[in-house]
Amino acid sequence: MLHKYSILGCTFTLFIFISSLSLGQKKIDPERVKDSDEISSNYKDASVAALMSTEKYTFSIDKKDDNIRVLNEENELFIGLKDHSEYVKRIHYNDNVELGKTSITTERGKSFDHNKFCGHYQSGEIFYSDAQICAYKLNLTRTGTVVHFSTETTYSDPKYLTYVFFHEDLPVLKKEITFEIPVGIEVELKEINFEGYDIQKKIVGNKFIYTLEDLPAQTAQEHDPGYLHYMPHILILTKSYKNSQGSRMPVLASTNDLYKWYHELTSNIDNKSSELSGKVNELIKDKTTDKEKIEAIYYWVQDNIKYIAFENGLAGFQPDPANKVFYNKYGDCKGMANLTKEMLRLVGYDARLTWIGTNKIPYTYDIPSLAVDNHMVCTVLLNGNRYILDATEKYNPMNFNAERIQGKEVLIENGDNYLRDKVAEQPLEDYLEEKNWEYTIIDGSLQGKGTTDIRGEYQKILMNYIFTADKADQDELLKVIVSGSSEPDDFKIANYNEINRNTPIHIEYNMNLADQVSSFGSELYLDLDFSDDYKNLEIEEERKIPYAFTSKRYSRTHAKVLLPAGYKVNHLPDAISIDSDYFSFNARYEEKEDGLYYFKEIKLLKTVLPTNEFGQWNASIKDLNKFYNDLIILTREN
Numbered sequence: 001m002l003h004k005y006s007i008l009g010c011t012f013t014l015f016i017f018i019s020s021l022s023l024g025q026k027k028i029d030p031e032r033v034k035d036s037d038e039i040s041s042n043y044k045d046a047s048v049a050a051l052m053s054t055e056k057y058t059f060s061i062d063k064k065d066d067n068i069r070v071l072n073e074e075n076e077l078f079i080g081l082k083d084h085s086e087y088v089k090r091i092h093y094n095d096n097v098e099l100g101k102t103s104i105t106t107e108r109g110k111s112f113d114h115n116k117f118c119g120h121y122q123s124g125e126i127f128y129s130d131a132q133i134c135a136y137k138l139n140l141t142r143t144g145t146v147v148h149f150s151t152e153t154t155y156s157d158p159k160y161l162t163y164v165f166f167h168e169d170l171p172v173l174k175k176e177i178t179f180e181i182p183v184g185i186e187v188e189l190k191e192i193n194f195e196g197y198d199i200q201k202k203i204v205g206n207k208f209i210y211t212l213e214d215l216p217a218q219t220a221q222e223h224d225p226g227y228l229h230y231m232p233h234i235l236i237l238t239k240s241y242k243n244s245q246g247s248r249m250p251v252l253a254s255t256n257d258l259y260k261w262y263h264e265l266t267s268n269i270d271n272k273s274s275e276l277s278g279k280v281n282e283l284i285k286d287k288t289t290d291k292e293k294i295e296a297i298y299y300w301v302q303d304n305i306k307y308i309a310f311e312n313g314l315a316g317f318q319p320d321p322a323n324k325v326f327y328n329k330y331g332d333c334k335g336m337a338n339l340t341k342e343m344l345r346l347v348g349y350d351a352r353l354t355w356i357g358t359n360k361i362p363y364t365y366d367i368p369s370l371a372v373d374n375h376m377v378c379t380v381l382l383n384g385n386r387y388i389l390d391a392t393e394k395y396n397p398m399n400f401n402a403e404r405i406q407g408k409e410v411l412i413e414n415g416d417n418y419l420r421d422k423v424a425e426q427p428l429e430d431y432l433e434e435k436n437w438e439y440t441i442i443d444g445s446l447q448g449k450g451t452t453d454i455r456g457e458y459q460k461i462l463m464n465y466i467f468t469a470d471k472a473d474q475d476e477l478l479k480v481i482v483s484g485s486s487e488p489d490d491f492k493i494a495n496y497n498e499i500n501r502n503t504p505i506h507i508e509y510n511m512n513l514a515d516q517v518s519s520f521g522s523e524l525y526l527d528l529d530f531s532d533d534y535k536n537l538e539i540e541e542e543r544k545i546p547y548a549f550t551s552k553r554y555s556r557t558h559a560k561v562l563l564p565a566g567y568k569v570n571h572l573p574d575a576i577s578i579d580s581d582y583f584s585f586n587a588r589y590e591e592k593e594d595g596l597y598y599f600k601e602i603k604l605l606k607t608v609l610p611t612n613e614f615g616q617w618n619a620s621i622k623d624l625n626k627f628y629n630d631l632i633i634l635t636r637e638n
Contacts (some may be wrong), residue, residue, distance in 0.1 A: 016295055019629055029107075032079060033144035039171070040081045042438040046217060047085040048140060049171040051077040051354070055164065056178040059185050059238075066243045067186060068251065069537070077107070078147045078170075080140030087138045087170065091151055094128045096160045100152030104136060107146040114138050119246040123125050130316075158238035159252055159261070162371035163192075165233045166199070166210075167218035172349070175215055177234065179208045184242040186253070190235035190367070196612040197232050210234065225631075226360035228371075237352040237369055252368040259411060259418040265318040268355055268414065272323040272471040273342045278379045280346045289380060290349075294389075297343045301391040301502065305339065306330040319353070319376070333376045334412045336391040342377040350381040354388070355422070365409050365420055379412050379421075386412075395463040397501040403457045403607065428603060431456035435482075437511070439528065439561040446513040446526070446561070449494070452482045454505040457551035466499060482509055484531025490514075508638035524567060526632040528559045528598045534585075535628050538618045539609075547609040547617075559598040566637055569596065573630035582606050582613055585624050589632065596632070 039049050058071045078087060093099040103111045115137040120130075138147050155161045166175050176557065181187045189208060191199075202209045227233075239253035250257050283296040308330045319334035322342035331339065337353055344351035357363060359371040365372055377390040388410070393402045405423050412419040432455050439448035454462060462481060469477050479488040480497060495508040511530075518525045533555055538545055563569070575588035587600040609617060 009471070028142050028144040029146075030112075030144075030582065032107075034147055036079055036081050036144045039173070041080065042214075043081070043171040043216065046171050046243075047080070047082045048087040048138075049079055049081060049173065050168065050175050050546040051079050051146070051175075053077075053172045054176045054178070054302065056180065057161070057164075057236075058180040059158070059182060061185070061241065061243070066249075067156075068158045068238065068241055070158050070161050071296035072153045072155070072161075073150070074152075075148070075150045078138065078140065080143055080145040083141065083143050085140040085143075085145075089136045089138065089141065089149055091134045091136075093132050093134075093153055095118065096155065096157050098135060098154045099132075100154060102134070102136070102151040103149070104138070105148045107148060109148075112138070112147050118169070156192075158187075158236075159198075159370055161236050161238070162369055163228075163233050164234045165218075165227070165231055166197075166212050166236060167231055168213050169219065170217045172215040173213060175212045177210045177606075178288050179204055179236075181208070186239040186241065186259050188237040188239060190237065191232075192235055193230055193232045193282070199232060221543070221545060223548045225546050228360065229362050229608070230545050235367065235369065235371065237367065239368070252370075253416075254368050255365050255411075255420075258365075258368045258370075260416075260499075262317065262355060262411070263413060263416070263418075269319060269321050269338065271338065271342050273346055274338075275323045276326055276343055277346055283343075286345060291398065293347055294344065294349065294380060294382075294387070295502075298340060298389050298398060300390065301336055301343070302338050302394050302396065303389065304329060305336050307336065307392045308332060311584065317370070333392050335389075337376045337378045340389055340391050344378070344380060352379050352381070352413045354379040354413070356405055356408055358628065359406075359408065360404075365411055373411070377405070377410070379410065386421060391576070393427065393460065395460045395467075396500050400430060400456070400460075402460075426456070427607070428552060428554045431458070431552055433458060433553070433555045435531075435555075435557045435559075437528070437557075437559040439511075439559065441517060441524070441526075441561065441564045444517055446511070446516040446528070448511050448561075450511055451484065451509045452505075453508075454507075456554075459505055460501075460554070461550075462505065463499060463501070464623060478507055479509070481506055484533070485535070486513065487515070490530075498625065522636040523570070524636075526561065526562070527628075528561060528589075528596075528632070528636065529557065529587075529628065531557070532628050533600075533602050535623060535625055536621070537616045538621050540616075541618075543614065544611065546611055547614070549604055549607050549609070551604075552607055553602065553604040555600075555602040557598070557600040560595050561598075562595045563634065567634040568637055569632070570635040571631075571633035572596075573627050573632070576623055576627045577625060580613070580620075582609055583617070583620070585620055587624075587627055628631050 042374045049121040053076045056073045060069055062069045091099060106112050116134065118134040122131055141145065149275060164177055179189060183206065197212060200211045206545065219283065238251045240248055242248045243249050252258050265573055283300055284293045287293045287296055296326050305325060306329060309332050319338035320331055322339040325331035325339045341351040341353055354377045355373045356375050356377055358375050361374060363372045377388055380389060387398065388401055390396060390405065392403055396402055399577040401423050406421050406425045410421050410423060412421060434453045435450065437448060437450040466474060466477060475493045478493050479491045483491050490511060490513050492510045493507065494510055497503065497506040499505055511532055516527045516530055569591050572589040576585060578585045584603045590597045
């Protein structure tokens, strides 16, 4: 089951063995075998399905503390579609979600064999999460075996109940989600991505019932833009309630309520900033401009504080004190943002904590919910400008906003109020990857020199690889970078600049490309482009979700080859020019007096390609492949 709560930096990976039960299984009902065969014909890759899956969320006021509680009751009826099938049902809980009773039985109510695994999550020796899991391993040994699973969890704070999905990690024949909301509790249910799904909604008194049938398993796919962008789900906004005295009590009724709660968590942190002053003074020594001083602090946090996600109780939303992160040399996004802020404030800069949702989240701050954001950065207000500093983005330059936050809304602390802004999109020129090649044809080989200049998101990614490699291996890594789809051994690195955040990576190299030239009789066949960007990158026709690229891209290639004596151009590939709102491919050859010239320009204008653009993309890739496969032909003159 996909999780129903959102906490910053959420990662679940480990559970601990607790117990095993061993009870015999009864004879299989022939009707269930028939059901299994019918389901298998529709879901051929599945080994287990859910005949029925229900979730009921009951809101109530706890008489003990006059606060809202939400009881979640889950019931599922699993059926084995093959002999010796296994399925693991996972229940997530934490300090704000209490795990209640669980029952696993046969269809007739008898106890069913299972293994139970429960525990916290750890990363090495550093405990970093209050999140816990109970996983129940079910062995459905025979086709048609049916298991009834039921469990209860209770949310002690409705803020943490943010959204519910319909799909699960196995096929579901019928899904039913019910919300029971009594008078006096204000809850808005926002229906997200319902288009294209036959979701039935029924209101009976204070119950809201949603049903959907024949759901395929939701499995992870490469280049997924994030489930929230395309999967149908219900966003649960608990806004307010009337307490036992009849007074209205806000929960998260507005953006102001959301900010007020965030501000309460961050305003009273004892940062002990004076303990940072020695390092700050060391960093800004001999720095004369504002840019130099801010960069010195920002880059030091990037380079010296290790990112580790925390979710321990309120630490899911509350930053660790700056001095703690400083001495520990590790922190999550909130702790790193808080440290950056405090170090900058010591120098006198107006630095502020800032909440943001990365591009995995489609919501804006019009929605008062903890689901809106999953990240924290630091904003510096200086001379009428706002600079976004994300210390978790290692090797990110000061004036470059990381791809995952570009265009996203931010909530900036401003005392008892807040500032609402949007992260600027980087111009495409900031991504330019520029290649220049000069060739001659010697002994049946394309030989020459080349340069590659790399900027933007790709530069940052490469720097993470380069600086983790041994110095002796850096040349080999650079050869892989410049060689594209060609053989790295055909390249020899001649020189490269000192690699740093603020200047493009510049690589110079020599090439000896025997595979790019072939001869037949009096003809030479040439291929000047050894990289073949995006060749054969068609999207599968059966793909049903948008395709997310790592980042935008701008690649420009210039090449020149001197024609060998006694040869003339007999054939050049036809130019290609494809332009859309999402991408463009342009490439051409041109013969001039001093040689043959090649130009190619590729642009990815947006990071997510919607499904209705797949047809145009695949057609364009086919045209690009045709261009790549059409060789230059030189003919020897008589």
